[in-house]
Amino acid sequence: MAQAARKAARVASTSVLYNPQTYTPNVALKLGPTHNSRLRAHYDTTVAENLMYMHYQHHDASYTPPQPHRKKLHPGAEDGSNPYAANRPPPRPRGNKVPRPLATNVGFMPRPHVQTSSSVEEGSKDTELANAAKRLARTVTHLKAIQLHIMSKDSLTNKASLITNMFQLRVLSGATKGEGGHTTNKGVELIRGRKNLQQWKLRRGTPCGVKVTLKGDKMYDFLGTLIEFVLPRLREWGGVVMPVPSANRDSPSMTSGVVSFGLSKEAVELFPQIEVNLDLYPRVSGMHIHFMSNERGRGAQNKTRALLSGFQIPFTRR
Amino acid sequence: MLLELFHLSQRCLARPNVYSQRTALRFRTLATEASNKTTRIVAATILNRAPFLTPTPDPFEQAYYDYQARLARAISSPLPTDVYFKPGSLLERRFALEERQREKAAFGEDFTPIISLPVDEDGKGGGKSLADQLAEEAGLEEPPQPRIHRADKEKDVKSLDRAGERNLYLLVKKDRKANSWQFPQGGLENDEALHKAALRELKEECGPNMDVWMVGRQPIGHYAYEYPTESQRDGHLGAKVYFFKGHILAGQCRPDGKEVVDFAWLTKEEVQQYVEPHYWTAIKDMLSDS
Structure with missing residues (x-):
């Protein structure tokens, strides 16, 4: 009873007291873009066209594209003659190789069948072309998200140390949870251990890091800061090191369209958001940056590298 | 295209x-x-x-961006300045003044911000006011290059x-x-x-x-x-x-x-x-x- 009363009092006090520092108007708005993103414009006018030409693979009329992997069902599962298959998941694929995703392929996009005869309405032709243009824009390599990620060893013994890491990511990304009325904006997220790993003193469920996923204009703004303020000022850094040519082309990292590299503590301090007020950040830590593209399958990582080179991120051989 | x-x-x-x-x-x-x-x-x-x-936005596009920027400013919670700045520091005062200018630019002259921050606009201490300092610094900054180059005119x-x-x-x-x-x-x-x-x-x-x-x-x-x-x-x-x-x-x-x-x-x-x-x-x- 006393607890309920306390709760009621707390609710009443929060609704009456007005704190401008924490007040957020309760409005159902979804904010749109506030500016024309510079790097997005660069991608649209220059990079997209070049990537289309570079990644185009020509196929003649007899070409049949590889079909996506289909799960093999239990015998008799389709017509329901096998009672064993009822409500059962399909069997696991045999063999020890996990099926890899098919490569995205700019060359294989069937030309829309546009009839020139007057019987076809002008409108449907336009829609068909517009759909084809959208399909092509989806196929050409583009950046989907940038993820910043900090794994902190200190947090295994001292959970509170993650607060500084969260603060760092918050400052670098400017992302907050539910920002601009978009529920997909998750802000800075806490990462918990997934496995018990004795050698790293990691236990399942223990907070061990933080991450933030940037999309849209925020992503391009971050990329702009990175390539203009940070990378050119790094000392003795030749570029992101690529895997050796003999590396397995079908490994998950090579086929998932993600390019990652790490920035040291010294590099993170070069971000203007931190540099302008360095005293405030006594414990800046290094972080990983993951660039995620739409590419999948064999060659996906190389295509993503080509995309990032278009944004002036240098790559070197070992 | x-x-x-x-x-x-x-x-x-x-x-x-x-x-x-x-x-x-x-x-x-x-x-x-x-x-x-x-x-x-x-x-x-x-x-x-x-x-x-970047391509110059057409008037409608620009009006849309401005409107969205005003909305974003209106519903965003203010920066917790005591976290980011040392109280009474030059950085804090500069931020407050610039923020006030931004608010005026977004919502007009009549708008008064809810939060009052220590802004030394009058220069009571006998020295130059922060506003004067900022104005001087603004004069020293290199102006941005015009979007239309000499080659365009010629x-x-x-x-x-x-x-x-x-x-x-x-x-x-x-x-x-x-x-x-x-x-x-x-x-x-x-x-x-x-x-x-x-x-x-x-x-x-x-x-x-x-x-x-x-x-x-x-x-x-x-x-x-x-x-x-x-x-x-x-x-x-x-x-x-x-x-x-x-x-x-x-x-x-x-x-x-x-x-x-x-x-x-x-x-x-x-x-x-x-x-x-x-x-x-x-x-x-x-x-x-x-």
Whole structure:
């Protein structure tokens, strides 16, 4: 009873007291873009066209594209003659190789069948072309998200140390949870251990890091800061090191369209958001940056590298 | 736009009669190598200067951005200045003043911010006020370059600084009556690969003073035509021109004045005014509208 009363009092006090520092108007708005993103414009006018030409693979009329992997069902599962298959998941694929995703392929996009005869309405032709243009824009390599990620060893013994890491990511990304009325904006997220790993003193469920996923204009703004303020000022850094040519082309990292590299503590301090007020950040830590593209399958990582080179991120051989 | 370029490139590579039966054809990774007795094979470079300015938003677009920015400002919670700035520090006061100016710019003169922060606008201490200091500093800052360059006003088509929002393409003028303005181009030598021939011809016609990056090794479009009967030479009945895309990264075109007498960096619409109508029909879809 006393607890309920306390709760009621707390609710009443929060609704009456007005704190401008924490007040957020309760409005159902979804904010749109506030500016024309510079790097997005660069991608649209220059990079997209070049990537289309570079990644185009020509196929003649007899070409049949590889079909996506289909799960093999239990015998008799389709017509329901096998009672064993009822409500059962399909069997696991045999063999020890996990099926890899098919490569995205700019060359294989069937030309829309546009009839020139007057019987076809002008409108449907336009829609068909517009759909084809959208399909092509989806196929050409583009950046989907940038993820910043900090794994902190200190947090295994001292959970509170993650607060500084969260603060760092918050400052670098400017992302907050539910920002601009978009529920997909998750802000800075806490990462918990997934496995018990004795050698790293990691236990399942223990907070061990933080991450933030940037999309849209925020992503391009971050990329702009990175390539203009940070990378050119790094000392003795030749570029992101690529895997050796003999590396397995079908490994998950090579086929998932993600390019990652790490920035040291010294590099993170070069971000203007931190540099302008360095005293405030006594414990800046290094972080990983993951660039995620739409590419999948064999060659996906190389295509993503080509995309990032278009944004002036240098790559070197070992 | 991207789609049109794609279809063109697809058509160029898909044409079954591009390589005839007698054509000796070898594939090296991506490069094609061709020689033909009856048709002259020509490689051309569409050299592009990419836009370096963002496109100017049209008035409606700009109004939308402004509205969204005001909305974002109105519903955002204020910065917790005590976290980010030492209380009473110069940084804090500067931020407060700038923030007030931003609020005024967004919501008008009458708007008074809810939070009052320590802003020393009057300069009570006898020294200069922060507002004066900021005004002085603003004077010292280098003003941004105008979006319209001198080359735009002087209509200097040879300058690479002109039309910063647009894609520019290099056209060269040859010393002849008809078809004088074209992309840099030339015939293949011996068993040369197409993309190498395109680059070689570019260097020959425009000089070595250019840093050029070629986009891939595949042609982005092609143009096949027959020579008029009186001007057939070396037994060639016609020509097939393969266009390759390149970007200029540094330098400038410096023709030697013998083969090429003039050059120009032009937008798509301007290219149409320079070239012959039949050439324009062949190349117009390879050029970017933006």
